[in-house]
Amino acid sequence: MSDHDEVRPPLSQEMRSALGVLREEKPSARLRARLGEALVRADDGRACARAAGDVAPGPWRLLLAYPSALALAGLVLGAGLVLLSPPGAAGTRDAEPVPAREVAFRRSGAGERWLELPWSHAVHSGEPATVWLETSPPLDFRPHLTGLPSLALVNCDAARCVHAFTARTGDAATPLRVRIERPGRYELRLSHVSEVRHVQERFVVVVD
Amino acid sequence: MSRGWGVVSGFTSKRGPAGLEASERARFEAAVEPLLPRLHRFCLALCHSRQEAEDLLQDALVRAYLRRGDVHSGPSLAWLCGIARNQFLEHRRSVARRRSLLDSVLEGTTTALGSLFAGGVEQPDPEARLGASEEVERLWWCLRQLPEKFRLVVLLCDVEELGHEEAARVLGLPVGTVKSRHSRGRARLGALFAATPGRHADAVSEGGRP
Secondary structure, X not given: OOHHHHOOOOOOHHHHHHHHHHHOOOOOHHHHHHHHHHHHHHHOHHHHHHHHHOOOOHHHHHHHHOHHHHHHHHHHHHHHHHHOOXXXXXXXXXXXXXXXXXXXXXXXXXXXXXXXXXXXXXHHOOOOEEEEEEEOOXXXXXXXHXXXXXXXXXXXXXXXXXXXEEEOOHHHOOOOEEEEOOOEXXXXXXXXXXXXXXXXXXXXXXXX | OXXXXXXXXXXXXXXXXXXXXXXXXXXXXXXXXXXXXXXHHHHHHHOOOHHHHHHHHHHHHHHHHHOHHHOOOOOOHHHHHHHHHHHHHHHHHHHHHHOOHHHHHHHOOOOHHHHHHOOOOOOOOHHHHHHOOHHHHHHHHHHHHOOHHHHHHHHHHHHOOOOHHHHHHHHOOOHHHHHHHHHHHHHHHHHHHHOOOOOOXXXXXXXXXX
């Protein structure tokens, strides 16, 4: 930290005024009532035990506290699962999870190697499928798929990236190859949907 | 404050016993009452939506109430903010553990579940909406664009008007770090505020930058 860092930049008059108004912001009466109710519940032995050891978020606690809210959650959850089918899914079919599979991969020699994922493309009966693939940074599959016009990087966070693309299935299925540079244990998640099926797969890749 | 916070709180509760528990609760409420607006604003600065901030405030207060015996001199702002911050980090970690990025992407096809788990079952608070002026919402929007490490320091120093030493106690940071972050955070906020003349109420109430 330098001396320069400690010099506080001046605030504009407009910002001073906004800060003053913000300083007046208080919890509403409704929120105060809600907090009061929460403290009453905390005095209940069940609530005490839950609050002491539970790390579940507030809304879950609300659901457990109110049976009617739990019923509503069930309804919304059902509706949510229907809506979760990605665009292009046949009707409102739910995703079919496939048990996780472990894939052993032995690298021979130094440098990068490509692992072809044994994904269940056959379930789509040759229909094109929209695929979402989640990888973590040591893994890269993009270079191999750059020829796919639909390839898109959908989202990334600090540890993972999700790519989406359309793949061929059946006899001429698009191979999903992942570049592996280092030994380790990697987890890849795959979701693929066609007019026929919607499948979710998880691969645990162990690289020597 | 001698009264409870709500109609079912304190001595008027039908659920809680009218004896020791109720008076303990009333004592806690009275001790926390002067700090409540500040703690509320701290939660608003941590979270990206009002609903999330209210959930956090509730969880933090319940945890503080259950651990009130830990502080013999009564609850302080630093203690309460520390609990809120830990709860926030704990919740963020547990959400990250439960969800994969792929789940998040696929979930983008609907907002139904997200709004439920973010407290969307409740209707927006009309009082809060009325009270939040455009100017305040604009400032909240700008604050939420700052990285958390700057946002909290600016909130404590410029909104709550705490000294650097006290802000350092609240955040558990060295005073020098707080001074540095205050200076840089304030500069960033000033530039953002000047460059953001429009209305951002929607961005604040629905959640800003992730």
